[in-house]
Amino acid sequence: METLDQFSKLFVLDIRSTMGLLFWGNLALAALVFTFRFALFSKDNQKHLLVFGCSKIFQTLAWLSFFLRTDTVTFNAVNIIIPNTLIFSSYFLESIAMLMLVKSSTKKDFRGQAILFVVALLSFYYAVWVESRTNIRVSLASLIIFLLLITPALRFLTEARSSLFKKILGFNYIILLVVLIFRMFYPLFKTSTTLYSIDATQKIIFLIIFMMMMISGVGYLLLLQEEKELQIKKLLEDKDKFFSIIAHDLRGPFNGIIGLSELLLENDNELDQKESNEFIQMIHQSSKNTFSLLENLLTWAKSQTGSLEFSPVNFEISTITDKTISLLANIAKSKNISLRSEIEPNQFVVADKNMLETIFRNLITNALKFTENNGEVLLSMQREKNQVVFLIKDNGIGIAPQKLTNLFSINHKNHSLGTNDETGTGLGLMLCKDFVEKHGGEIWVTSEVGKGSEFKFSIVEGLN
Incomplete structure (x- = not known):
């Protein structure tokens, strides 16, 4: 029993301490993401990391704003709007970063996510303007974050030929979504619940959010690293094939052209017009095949090196x-x-x-x-x-x-x-x-x- 009591103290964190954890966790992730961006990743991945890194910066500022609020009783529209706008912006950017990893994502998907973000912000601002009760705003905030993450999470899980690691990361977000669903309805039945309440359930929710945040942050970087390694492996295999084509398939047609032209030159006086035309036609066809091969080789090389x-x-x-x-x-x-x-x-x-x-x-x-x-x-x-x-x-x-x-x-x-x-x-x-x-x-x-x-x-x- 004493051991159990000691173990339970692991969860004895007040809400502000948990917010401090979320602040430091997001700050560490932001630093890690931008370190990866400038040190290790290719041009293609740098855009992904910029968006994801900015999402962590916004979330760092959001939790700092929540932490620094001293008056949590008096209604103050500015104190409510600033941190919540930052938190919604962070999850919007995170959802965009997730969609960028889904190969089938289109401009329509990104536009839809942006429209959802704007509508969600306006809904929350309206709730603040009409001075809705605190528990209503908490439920609405959870709903907004849920809506921002649901589409990318499902796309992660249902994408064709997605890796096992991507599916695991998708399941991590599903767990977070389940927590958000609970947090949507819990304040409605416990009207005294606020963001800063000392309710035990609220503490557990924040700790789960903290764990999911750390897993998703590190997981995102590992997923990008996995894709980079797969790209390197493919490039090495393609390089071997490229040299094989140059060594064998490109040499063959040139040998044919050279051989036919030598025969034509050596036997020019002995060949009639019909035989000469046949040789010329074969040289012409072989030249066209060689040109087509060269054109494909150069186009493919540009594609593989990223210059196309x-x-x-x-x-x-x-x-x-x-x-x-x-x-x-x-x-x-x-x-x-x-x-x-x-x-x-x-x-x-x-x-x-x-x-x-x-x-x-x-x-x-x-x-x-x-x-x-x-x-x-x-x-x-x-x-x-x-x-x-x-x-x-x-x-x-x-x-x-x-x-x-x-x-x-x-x-x-x-x-x-x-x-x-x-x-x-x-x-x-x-x-x-x-x-x-x-x-x-x-x-x-x-x-x-x-x-x-x-x-x-x-x-x-x-x-x-």
Whole structure:
């Protein structure tokens, strides 16, 4: 019993001491976040850390304001508005930092969160203006924080292919949300409850908030560190593949061009016009393949090093589909393939125009490559909620089931000759996957050998 009594003293903290803990805890987290920002993280993560760090600074100032209030009985609008505005602002910024870690987040999500924040602030200010009772304001403040955190927490838990660590962090926020729900209703049934009451339940609530705050703060940094390590691992793997392509796939076409040109030079006097034209045509085709490979290599290298900026704009989709069809018309004509688009005029999307053009060029080129003479390649699109889904369909030779799994993987070679022995490296498909993911979308394929393939990809409009 004596041991139990001693243990219970761990929780004997008055409200002001707990506020002091929250002040020092947030101050320490803010210092830690900004240390990480300036010392360890990349340009991409620095924006995340700036927002998260500012949220901790706001919360530090908020708890300091609560702690310094000496008169907690007399109604004073300024003393109520300042600390509560700081606390709401801190949780708003924290919710934005959380959404920034969710890959499918769009501008619409951030705007919605900002509107919610403004409406919540105005609601609280109205409650202060009409001099609502203290317990009502406490419940309202808990409701506001709950509403600010609920969407990011659920997105953390439901995001496709999210890591186990991200889900654990999401569950931490769920625990905090449960505490906030309790704190919403508890003051309504205990009308004497205020922020500074010495009620035992109130102390436990604050201690739980303190623990969840520390876990979420450190967890956020660890999650960013995990993502950074995954990026480094991927970059190393991509570098190896890059050098493999340069060493093997790029050397091959040049050897072909050199060999064919040497034969043409050595036997120029012995070849008739028809034979010379055949050699020139082979050199021309090999040069085009090499140029296409170089173009993809350079684009991909820019993408991996971060020098290729993602710049979404609003534009009419037919401007790039028509351009791509015109560019590839000669290839389609040489095989008598019907290449057409069913995308109607005046269909606008918000996306990176250059990246989308690269995706279409590679997917249509592949479709033409693996479609027999007199075949058909068709483009279409449809809108689904906040996404646009594009389809490139052909009636070509199809893809074997065992090749579908690793079709977009950089670590697996996908060398297959086209119907007219056209060559490729599979780099184009990997580049498509990379650009589609930058738009928050997915790319997938359904195919049946002998009946053709359907490549589909989605983009999330307004992603930035």
